[in-house]
Amino acid sequence: MKNLFLVLLLTVLVFAQNDAHTVYNLKVEEPLSNNLTKVIINKLKAVDKEHAKVIILEINSSGGKVEAANSICRELDFLAENGVPTYAYVTQAQGASALLAVACEKIYMQPGATLGNVVLKTTFGSIDKEAIKVAKEYFGECAKLHMYPVALMQAMVDPSMEVRQISYRAQPLFKTTEELNEMRSDPSKPNKEIHDKGVIVKRGAVAIFTATECKKYGICREVYETKTKLLAALNLTEYNVEKVSNVSSDTLTQILTHKWMRILFLTLGFLGILIEFLSPGIGVPILGGMAFLFLFFIGGTYAGLVESWEIVLFVLGLGFIGLEVFAMPGMIVIGVAGAVMCFCGVLFSMQSFVYPSTEREMSLFMGNVMAITMSIGANIGMFFSISNLFPKKKPLGPLSLETGQISKAHNENLAKNQELVGKTGKVIATLRPSGRVEIDEEFYDVVTQGGMISAGETVSVLFVEGNRIIVEKTEAVSEASENTEEKAENTEKTEES
Known part of the structure; x- marks a missing residue:
């Protein structure tokens, strides 16, 4: 019985060990934009947490947006909380992508790799102190979580920091000059046990570290020439290595999700619909317009940027x-x-929030509103340009009738409408006050003098103004006719008397 129990226990342990059998490999080789960030987050969310042994981020990026990187870091933290560690394998991690590396549990680097150089400036080129303050918090939190030297990590962001290497009780530490002075003034820390090894990061520029320096200062665990050697050193070669789609090589996604490409699709989509209004019945412009609108939404949907409700x-x-x-x-x-709903649907599909709550979100919101407004303005300009040239210029000319034919047809329609005066017809669509009626088995767009007439009612044509056919309920017309006849009879009687 004891032997059977041991066999069952070993079986359970074997299955438990083999449960995590996949190494996920995700490459990041572009600056972190808002769209790219959401693509990366969606790919991380698709990771099978139950079977994931580890996620290796291959980082070869020159920067991007720090807040975008922080959004990815939150997803990495969530994976870590669910038992999925993340390792960074760095070729180049500068700017915002450095935060991705710091957010990983362990950092490995290629020979000649670099980490740091997070330069944060305003639109006008001056140092963005507010952004630096926020980024320092991000780097500090990640550094504390994964036991990286906090001062060195924050020095990659803040050019005002001067970081020194010290030895305290034979333990190597990295402290700012201000922190070192505080230590020396602390009576509980004897000065004879504090040894200043010199400045590591000079004040005046953000820090950037080579692979050799990162290993020396305890930032990276080891330097490996290739990912294959990394996997071998970590005993991961026996696991399935699943390559998550290379984010940077997903060219179609990048094209379809690029902000100005989406604006172009939107502009061409509405233009096709407007041309269809100029030449109703052709079909080609509206089909083209719908195709461009499809591209506008399908790219964002594929990348996870667009929600179904939008x-x-x-x-x-x-x-x-x-x-x-x-x-x-x-x-x-x-x-x-309808116009407001279309505008909001487009606007919300271009951002990850509904109402802007931060300065950055407000900036993005205003930029999106301006871009959509520019698209609408371009459509209006092209619409009037095409409408002026439409009957005359090729290749749009064949899509419409010649001017003479239009005038002739227009005059014939006016003459035909005049013949409708006095005729009665049946209301097909409720007149509110406009709608459609059937007269002599033909359909006409008509309008009342202000009242609403329900479908199924009988109306009479009172008069025609240009191409407007004015109608009224038959009962009202009959009463008006009877009143007119009575007035005429009374007038005759008065004259005879």
Whole structure:
């Protein structure tokens, strides 16, 4: 019985050890933009946490946005909390990408690799003190969590720091000059046990460390020429190495998610719809427009940048606009509501938040609003340009009738409409006050004098103004005719008497 128990226990242990059998390898080889960051986060979220042995981030990036990197760091922390460690294998980790490396549990580097050089400046080129303060907190938190020298990590961000290497009770430490002075003034720390080894980071420039320096100062564990040697040294060769799609090589995603490419798709999409209004019935412009709008949303959806509700909001907006144009002309409220929904759907799909709550989010929000406004302005300009050239210029010319034919057809329609005066018809779509009626088995767009007439009612054509056909309910017309006849009879009787 005891032997059986031992066999079962060993079996459980074997399965438990083999449960984590996958090494995930993710390459980051581009500056961290907002779009790229969300792509990386979605790839990290797709990691099978139950079977992941470790995640290795191969970093060869020149920078990006620090807050974008911090968003990735939060996902790395979440993986660590679920028992999935992350290692960084650095070729180059400068700027914001240095924070990615520091956020990993262990750092390994290639010969000649560099880490640091996080230069933070404002739009006008001056040092961004507020951004430096925030970034120092990020680097400090990660350094404390993974036991990296905090002062050296923060010196990669703050050019005002001077970091010295000291020895205290035979223990190597890295302290700023201010921290060293505090130690010497502390009576509990005898000065004879504090030995200043000299300045490591000079004041006036952000720190950047080579692979040799990182190993010397305890930042990186070891230097390996290739990833294969790294895997062998860590005894990971026996595990399945699953290469998560190389973020930088995903060219299609990068193109489709680029901000200005998406604005271009949006502009061309609406332009196609506008051209269709100029030449109704052709179909090609609207199909092209819908294709560009599809590219606008599908790229963001594929990269995880667009939520489904944002697409629904945009489609509903288009539906409202179509309802106002084709079914309920004159109902401006519906058209305006549709336009607002389309605008909001596009705006929300270009950012990861709804309402801006920070200065950076406000800046991004205003930039997106300006970009969409520019797209709308470009559409309006192209629309009027095309509408002026539409009947005359090739290749758009063949899509419309010649001017003479249009005038002739227009005059024939006006003459035909004049013949409708006095005729009756049936309301097909409720007149609010405009809608459609059927007269002599033909359909006409008509308008009332202000009242609403329900579908199914009978109306009579009162008069025609240009291309506007004015109608009223038959009962009202009959009463008006009877009143006119009565007045005429009374007038005749008065004259006879």
